[in-house]
Each structure stands twice: as C-alpha cells, then as structure tokens.
Amino acid sequence: MxxxxxxxxxxxxxxxxxxxxxxxxxxxxxxxxxxxxxxxxxxxxxxxxxxxxxxxxxxxxxxxxxxxxxxxxxxxxxxxxxxxxxxxxxxxxxxxxxxHQFDTAQRGFSTRYDAPLDMRMDRRSEFTAANLLRTWSEPELLQLFEQYGEVSNARTLARLLVQARRTHELDTIGALKAVLKPVIRGNPQRYLAQVFQALRIGVNDxxxxxxxxxxxxxxxxxxxxxxxxxxxxxxxxxxxxxxxxxxxxxxxxxxxxxxxxxxxxxxxxxxxxxxxxxxxxxxxxxxxxxxxxxxxxxxxxx
Ligand SMILES: C[S@@+](CC[C@H](N)C(=O)[O-])C[C@H]1O[C@@H](n2cnc3c(N)ncnc32)[C@H](O)[C@@H]1O
CATH class of the missing domain: 3.40.50.150 (Vaccinia Virus protein VP39)
Structure with missing residues (x-):
C-alpha cells in the first residue's frame, strides 16, 4: 500500500x-x-x-x-x-x-537500506542529503542535528562529519553509517533515525x-x-x-x-x-x- x-x-x-x-x-x-x-x-x-x-x-x-x-x-x-x-x-x-517514500530504498530516507543519500521529496531540486553533508558548515550541521534531530551529541557529530568529508565520499547511506559508528550513543537504530530525520528536514527545508x-x-x-x-x-x-x-x-x-x-x-x-x-x-x-x-x-x- x-x-x-x-x-x-x-x-x-x-x-x-x-x-x-x-x-x-x-x-x-x-x-x-x-x-x-x-x-x-x-x-x-x-x-x-x-x-x-x-x-x-x-x-x-x-x-x-x-x-x-x-x-x-x-x-x-x-x-x-x-x-x-x-x-x-x-x-x-x-x-x-x-x-511509499520511506519504504522505497533508492529515495534514501530510511536507515534500513544502502542507497544514495538522496532524501529529496521533490526530485526536480538538485539539493540532496549528500550535497548538504558536503556543503553545510560545522555550525549549520550542529544546529541541524541539535534542533531537528534532537541528537544528544550534536557537536561531536557535526565535528566528525566535517573531518570525515575531507577523506570520505559521504554519498551513500552505507558510507554515512560507517563514519557515524564511533559517535553513536544509546540505541543505534534510534540514533540513526534522529540523524536521518534531521537531514531530511534540512534537505526539504x-x-x-x-x-x-x-x-x-x-x-x-x-x-x-x-x-x-x-x-x-x-x-x-x-x-x-x-x-x-x-x-x-x-x-x-x-x-x-x-x-x-x-x-x-x-x-x-x-x-x-x-x-x-x-x-x-x-x-x-x-x-x-x-x-x-x-x-x-x-x-x-x-
Ligand atoms: C504523510 S504524506 C501524506 C499522505 C496523505 N495524507 C495520504 O492520505 O496518503 C506527505 C506527502 O506530502 C508531500 N509533501 C511534504 N512536504 C511538502 C511540501 N512542502 N509541498 C508539497 N508536498 C509536500 C510528500 O511528498 C508526501 O507525499
């Protein structure tokens, strides 16, 4: 359905x-x-x-x-x-x-799949979650994860992502999850869901x-x-x-x-x-x- x-x-x-x-x-x-x-x-x-x-x-x-x-x-x-x-x-x-959006792997909304980090509701736009992770500054990422994801260690997360993107292509869900591993707090599923929710809200403004x-x-x-x-x-x-x-x-x-x-x-x-x-x-x-x-x-x- x-x-x-x-x-x-x-x-x-x-x-x-x-x-x-x-x-x-x-x-x-x-x-x-x-x-x-x-x-x-x-x-x-x-x-x-x-x-x-x-x-x-x-x-x-x-x-x-x-x-x-x-x-x-x-x-x-x-x-x-x-x-x-x-x-x-x-x-x-x-x-x-x-x-439908959440359950379609290649849309990139769900942590359950490995797919491109897309998350656009409107695919006429060129701004994907991968673009966001490539271009937003550390303070912007901090605000995103703190406010929209209510991520408890948003500061550590933002810093990690800015460091990681110098050496890693953060353009797939798998790549992002691998980079996040050391900073995950509490239930990993919940933590990832919070990170993904924040990215989705940011991508779609x-x-x-x-x-x-x-x-x-x-x-x-x-x-x-x-x-x-x-x-x-x-x-x-x-x-x-x-x-x-x-x-x-x-x-x-x-x-x-x-x-x-x-x-x-x-x-x-x-x-x-x-x-x-x-x-x-x-x-x-x-x-x-x-x-x-x-x-x-x-x-x-x-
Ligand atoms: C939760 S679903 C709506 C489900 C619908 N009420 C039903 O009964 O099937 C949200 C839908 O709104 C669309 N949407 C979200 N934000 C939007 C926006 N700013 N402008 C237009 N559509 C938007 C999404 O693409 C998605 O298809």
Missing part, C-alpha cells in the same frame, strides 16, 4: 466539510485523505491537491472535482488563485514523508515550508473555514500551536511573512492523537498530532 492515512476520521470530522465547499489538501501523498474529503463533497464541491513528489501525482483521484498542483505547498496561495479556488472552506496538511503554509493559510481560508494540520515532530507541532494561538512565530517569522493578527481559533485545545485501534494497525500514527482551528475575522480581499 502506498500510504495508510492517519487520523482519517478525526481529520474529516475536524474539517466539518460543506458539500459545496472548496478544499485543499496540501500533502496529497497516496490520496487517502483526499478520497475521504471527496466522498463528503457534493457534485459542486472542489478539492485541490498539492504534492511536490512525482510518485504522488500518480495517486491522484480520478475525479473531475479534483485538481492536482504538482508543486511545493509553499506556493499555496499562488496556485489556488491560478485555479480560481479561493477562498477555501478548509485546508489539510499531513506533514512529513509518506510510507520543511520548517520554513510549514511557516509559509501557515501564513498563507490565514489568507486563503474564509472566516469560519477550517485548518487541519498533522505533525510528526515536536518542532512542527510547536510552530502550528503557536501560529494558531498568536498568528505569528515569534522571532522566527521572516520579514515578508507578516502574520495576520490571531487569524485562527483553536477548535481542539489539545492535539488529537491516535486511539488504541489505530495504533494497533498503523505504527506511523504513534507520533501523529492533529490540530484543528477555525479561521476568525474578515478575509483579506486579495
């Missing part, structure tokens, strides 16, 4: 779908959530699905109410405008990688893409419309929580991403997590957190 959607019922309930509404799925993946949204839409409803991975484009629902946007969701507003799909009644983002998505969500969702975001990493959940609560990211907001004043009202105070039945059948659901919010105020007329 390409991907088993997480928190499916909770997402559909949270979006409170209006049959005539216009919806966007920022992360189409295998189209599980998208198909469930289409089931709730009437003949005049619409769904626009974004994905930056060409493998996901083949998963698009064959439905004339559906429009595929084969792009990064950073360009949400621009493409919704292009497809006359504004304002939205609801937006879903189910972040991170799909099982995932946190900046999320910030841009949230800022645009406030512009494209009509008052009363819904935002549903599923995260798998505490940093992502913190960004979503903070943006819903305050309409900004504090000091991390970029200059041209001027946030709108408190654009959302949280529908659920605490994030929704998977129940025991889902946890039994879907391992990926373990770290999933869903936040639902409703757009407040008056729509920017753009």
């Amino acid at each position: 390409y991907h088993q959607p997480v928190l499916l019922t909770e997402v559909i309930d949270g979006l409170a779908i209006r049959p005539e509404g216009i919806y966007a799925d920022a992360t189409l993946g295998g189209g599980g959530h998208a198909r469930a949204i289409l089931e709730k839409l009437g003949p005049r409803g619409r769904l626009v699905g974004f994905d930056q991975d060409e493998d996901a484009w083949e998963q698009q629902p064959g439905d004339k109410r559906f429009t595929l946007v084969p792009e990064n969701f950073r360009h949400l507003e621009r493409f919704l405008k292009l497809h006359s799909a504004l304002p939205l009644d609801g937006l879903l983002a189910d972040l991170g990688v799909s099982s 995932e946190l900046e893409a999320l910030r841009q998505l949230l800022v645009q969500a406030a512009k494209v969702i009509r008052p009363g419309g819904r935002l549903a975001v599923i995260t798998f990493h505490s940093l992502e959940d913190r960004l979503v929580k903070q943006f819903i609560k305050t309409g900004s990211f504090g000091s991390s907001a970029t200059a041209d991403d001027r946030p709108v004043e408190k654009p959302f009202r949280p529908v659920t105070k605490k994030p929704v997590t998977a129940g025991p039945a889902e946890l039994k059948t879907n391992n990926r659901a373990r770290s999933a957190k869903l936040r639902i919010a409703e757009r407040t105020g008056t729509q920017d007329s753009k």
Whole structure:
C-alpha cells in the first residue's frame, strides 16, 4: 500500500466539510485523505491537491472535482488563485514523508537500506542529503542535528562529519553509517533515525515550508473555514500551536511573512492523537498530532 492515512476520521470530522465547499489538501501523498474529503463533497464541491513528489501525482483521484498542483505547498496561495479556488472552506496538511517514500530504498530516507543519500521529496531540486553533508558548515550541521534531530551529541557529530568529508565520499547511506559508528550513543537504530530525520528536514527545508503554509493559510481560508494540520515532530507541532494561538512565530517569522493578527481559533485545545485501534494497525500514527482551528475575522480581499 502506498500510504495508510492517519487520523482519517478525526481529520474529516475536524474539517466539518460543506458539500459545496472548496478544499485543499496540501500533502496529497497516496490520496487517502483526499478520497475521504471527496466522498463528503457534493457534485459542486472542489478539492485541490498539492504534492511536490512525482510518485504522488500518480495517486491522484480520478475525479473531475479534483485538481492536482504538482508543486511545493509553499506556493499555496499562488496556485489556488491560478485555479480560481479561493477562498477555501478548509485546508489539510499531513506533514512529513509518506510510507511509499520511506519504504522505497533508492529515495534514501530510511536507515534500513544502502542507497544514495538522496532524501529529496521533490526530485526536480538538485539539493540532496549528500550535497548538504558536503556543503553545510560545522555550525549549520550542529544546529541541524541539535534542533531537528534532537541528537544528544550534536557537536561531536557535526565535528566528525566535517573531518570525515575531507577523506570520505559521504554519498551513500552505507558510507554515512560507517563514519557515524564511533559517535553513536544509546540505541543505534534510534540514533540513526534522529540523524536521518534531521537531514531530511534540512534537505526539504520543511520548517520554513510549514511557516509559509501557515501564513498563507490565514489568507486563503474564509472566516469560519477550517485548518487541519498533522505533525510528526515536536518542532512542527510547536510552530502550528503557536501560529494558531498568536498568528505569528515569534522571532522566527521572516520579514515578508507578516502574520495576520490571531487569524485562527483553536477548535481542539489539545492535539488529537491516535486511539488504541489505530495504533494497533498503523505504527506511523504513534507520533501523529492533529490540530484543528477555525479561521476568525474578515478575509483579506486579495
Ligand atoms: C504523510 S504524506 C501524506 C499522505 C496523505 N495524507 C495520504 O492520505 O496518503 C506527505 C506527502 O506530502 C508531500 N509533501 C511534504 N512536504 C511538502 C511540501 N512542502 N509541498 C508539497 N508536498 C509536500 C510528500 O511528498 C508526501 O507525499
């Protein structure tokens, strides 16, 4: 199976779908959530699905109410405008990688295989994990592993990688794992997973893409419309929580991403997590957190 959607019922309930509404799925993946949204839409409803991975484009629902946007969701507003799909009644983002991406050896996302260190979701980009390891400075690598991987010895790791790349080609998973051996702390599987997660977030610039998505969500969702975001990493959940609560990211907001004043009202105070039945059948659901919010105020007329 390409991907088993997480928190499916909770997402559909949270979006409170209006049959005539216009919806966007920022992360189409295998189209599980998208198909469930289409089931709730009437003949005049619409769904626009974004994905930056060409493998996901083949998963698009064959439905004339559906429009595929084969792009990064950073360009949400621009493409919704292009497809006359504004304002939205609801937006879903189910972040991170799909099982298909993770389980395809040559994509380089999983520590289970030996393959090129790729990790690009969008293969039109030239920036791979191998490029990152070749070009980022030691302080950049330190920040990456500390913040995105929560690696306990990030400083040692960053120093080791900068030394190792002088003499080794760090362009395959096997080569990276061999170099990492002496600095692994605790459970090796867990340590490697943290390192790989950090590299993936860095390669795909995932946190900046999320910030841009949230800022645009406030512009494209009509008052009363819904935002549903599923995260798998505490940093992502913190960004979503903070943006819903305050309409900004504090000091991390970029200059041209001027946030709108408190654009959302949280529908659920605490994030929704998977129940025991889902946890039994879907391992990926373990770290999933869903936040639902409703757009407040008056729509920017753009
Ligand atoms: C967890 S999967 C989504 C699964 C989907 N909800 C389903 O039911 O099958 C995440 C998908 O979002 C895509 N993705 C992640 N970040 C993206 C971004 N910034 N822009 C566009 N697509 C992105 C990935 O390529 C992947 O296919």
